[in-house]
Amino acid sequence: MLNIWQQLKKPIWCLAPMFGATDSAFRQLLAEIGKPDLMFTEFTNVQALFSPDETAIQQLAFTDKEQPLIAQIWGLDPELFEAAADFIAAAGFAGIDINMACPVKAVVKKGAGGALIDNPSLAGQMIQAALKGAAGRIPVSVKTRLGNQTIVTETWLKFLLNFDLAAISVHCRTTKALSLGPTHWEEISKIVRLRNQLKSKTLIIGNGDIFSREIARQRIRETKVDGVMIGRGVFADPYIFNPQKIINNQSKTQKLKLLKKHLDIYQKTWGKTRSYHPLKRFFKIYVNGFHGAMSLRVKLMNTRSITAARAIIDE
């Protein structure tokens, strides 16, 4: 098996999976301007993947530029995890990741995502099913948290480290804490120590509130983690994976050029299948920090097409 996790130089810099944000267009943009070592798709529901509705399949679309790319899945039914892993391996992804971290009410209420931390028996069945479906072709990893309602790092991670997982990414909060309140990076140090004690080959990736490369480096130094995963930090600075650039040093013209690049890639990728409006959530990344940014942003938010947005930027 080609285990991408073992091939990458440490520390590994990963783009976090973010539903509604890290779509193929945004990943292509990042690949051009500052490429993470590893990117993840938005989470895809295993049941939806095998339904007649094409949305889930479409969501997993990718280009070679985004490789190495890991497909993330979520759900409850181990049988579907096996089928999904088989599908994902055949589709050419570099790996498969199981979501055991999502705090969204609709997901947790079903017992999925971050709620699985309280249901190790089902979580274990899902991992084993994914390993069986992947059949040694691609590595399987898990993204999780420190606990569901309370921190249970040691028992939960000890449990996960029993399986043949290539990596475990840990958002260092509980599911209940959402993305609010303090992160617990000291728990990540504990996990690294536990992994070493158990002589496990599973890599540990730390996640939570990394908003600059400096913070990332500090976390890596302090915890000896194998890599970091950055989510919202990429909205604060889409150059966060590029050691040579930061958004704050970019001129208004450069920022608007970047926005136009994103519009172009989005149109090429989703022009025929997705509406223009989801793209608007990205505007504040680029239209920010210069004189007149606010009024330009308001004008752009009122547009109804990429063509109209382009015309306003050119004006």
Ligand SMILES: Cc1cc2nc3c(=O)[nH]c(=O)nc-3n(C[C@H](O)[C@H](O)[C@H](O)COP(=O)(O)O)c2cc1C
């Ligand atoms: C808009 C949004 C969508 C997200 N979607 C997913 C997802 O699909 N799968 C997942 O595992 N985590 C998802 N997350 C959680 C992030 O991957 C990450 O764990 C979390 O934002 C904490 O990292 P950060 O502080 O670097 O943002 C999402 C977060 C945000 C803000």
